[in-house]
Amino acid sequence: MNGQNEKNKDSTPTKTYLPEKVSEYIERCTECNRCMEVCPVTKDTFSINELNLASQEGHIVPLKIKEFAFHCVQCGKCVPVCPEDIRRDYMVRYIKYKIKSKKPLGYKRYLFIKGPKLTGMRRITQQLFIRLKKLTNKDLSCFMETTPGKKADVLFYPGCYIYSTKTVRQTLRLLNHLGGSYNVLGGVTSCCGAPHLLQGEFDQADDCTERLYQKIKICDPQIILTACAECFETIEQIIKKYRMDVEILSVAQYLLRYQDKFPSKKIRRKITVHDSCRFHAQSPQGIAAREVVSLFGELAESPRDQPSSCCYQWNHDSDPDNALRQANYLAVVKKKAPTLACNCFTCYEELKKTYTDVEVIDVLQLFEEALEASDTIEEER
Numbered sequence: 307m308n309g310q311n312e313k314n315k316d317s318t319p320t321k322t323y324l325p326e327k328v329s330e331y332i333e334r335c336t337e338c339n340r341c342m343e344v345c346p347v348t349k350d351t352f353s354i355n356e357l358n359l360a361s362q363e364g365h366i367v368p369l370k371i372k373e374f375a376f377h378c379v380q381c382g383k384c385v386p387v388c389p390e391d392i393r394r395d396y397m398v399r400y401i402k403y404k405i406k407s408k409k410p411l412g413y414k415r416y417l418f419i420k421g422p423k424l425t426g427m428r429r430i431t432q433q434l435f436i437r438l439k440k441l442t443n444k445d446l447s448c449f450m451e452t453t454p455g456k457k458a459d460v461l462f463y464p465g466c467y468i469y470s471t472k473t474v475r476q477t478l479r480l481l482n483h484l485g486g487s488y489n490v491l492g493g494v495t496s497c498c499g500a501p502h503l504l505q506g507e508f509d510q511a512d513d514c515t516e517r518l519y520q521k522i523k524i525c526d527p528q529i530i531l532t533a534c535a536e537c538f539e540t541i542e543q544i545i546k547k548y549r550m551d552v553e554i555l556s557v558a559q560y561l562l563r564y565q566d567k568f569p570s571k572k573i574r575r576k577i578t579v580h581d582s583c584r585f586h587a588q589s590p591q592g593i594a595a596r597e598v599v600s601l602f603g604e605l606a607e608s609p610r611d612q613p614s615s616c617c618y619q620w621n622h623d624s625d626p627d628n629a630l631r632q633a634n635y636l637a638v639v640k641k642k643a644p645t646l647a648c649n650c651f652t653c654y655e656e657l658k659k660t661y662t663d664v665e666v667i668d669v670l671q672l673f674e675e676a677l678e679a680s681d682t683i684e685e686e687r
């Protein structure tokens with residue numbers, strides 16, 4: 307994890323805290339340009355000096371930098387290369403905040419119904435959406451938009467992705483297979499706030515995070531599970547900020563603790579792992595994803611020659627070059643393996659939309675396939 311959502315320990319609102327950090331960063335910046343050299347979305351239409359000026363409180367944001375800020379996927383690749391320990395991703399996030407009223411349609415659409423305190427048309431649309439989803443997914447409706455009343459040691463937190471029902475059903479089947487009790491906290495009113503934070507909607511992000519903390523407190527778990535890297539990072543920050551005595555794990559990390567409950571049989575050939583910007587290769591989540599692949603298949607080397615393994619989800623299709631970048635990435639993947647296993651739910655959802663002959667799977671799918679394969683063998687006996 308690289309602390310994308312790192313925030314002050316106290317309760318200073320992000321809109322107050324961040325401009326202060328950005329001012330410090332501008333003073334320290336030597337304009338060496340290393341951050342932009344590794345940035346996967348910049349088109350080099352401006353200088354670092356112009357970018358720094360646009361990042362200052364009260365300074366106008368020129369059109370070419372507005373465009374760049376909306377293309378920025380908040381991947382954080384600009385951070386480790388900075389010799390001055392500056393968070394360029396935060397600086398661009400602050401530009402996003404300054405120009406938030408001019409967001410492209412893709413951003414508006416994505417954020418429209420996410421959050422606990424919506425009003426007016428957003429609230430009406432949110433309620434209609436929830437009703438429809440509950441009607442069409444009766445088996446999951448009891449988990450949608452409710453805070454569990456009973457206590458359980460494990461809290462599975464899908465947040466907004468509860469509506470990506472295939473992944474949620476798959477996770478529930480795997481948790482049921484393990485046999486212990488667990489709670490589920492999911493829905494757009496339990497959004498972690500990362501979608502807002504990454505797009506400069508700081509008030510909404512702070513509201514979401516505060517509400518999520520209150521809900522987690524009610525559930526009082528010992529372990530929180532999620533397959534989304536953005537949710538994971540936000541919960542990590544909540545745990546740190548409120549000094550909670552809770553462990554946060556990716557679903558794959560958790561299942562690996564019980565690997566003796568799954569058949570140890572290779573069911574797949576070569577698979578390569580897609581490392582998300584936040585669950586990177588050396589993180590415990592990246593290592594866990596590789597362990598899962600090695601358990602059930604043959605782990606192929608990841609395509610390191612690519613400038614970025616970013617899924618390009620977080621600019622919400624505002625950059626027309628996304629499709630080409632994704633296709634180029636998957637073409638390189640194909641030389642390594644026919645299948646790409648994602649360890650972050652967001653990357654899985656984004657990359658599976660790409661037209662390609664590379665099979666894009668969620669790493670959790672391998673646990674389920676292993677169980678199905680063993681059931682088939684049992685039936686045949």
Ligand code: SF4
Nearest residue numbers: 335336338339341388
């Ligand atoms: S790498 Fe760091 S010091 Fe160099 S231009 Fe970027 S932010 Fe400034």
Ligand code: SF4
Nearest residue numbers: 345378379381382384
């Ligand atoms: S966060 Fe990623 S996309 Fe945004 S400026 Fe940094 S490297 Fe570029």
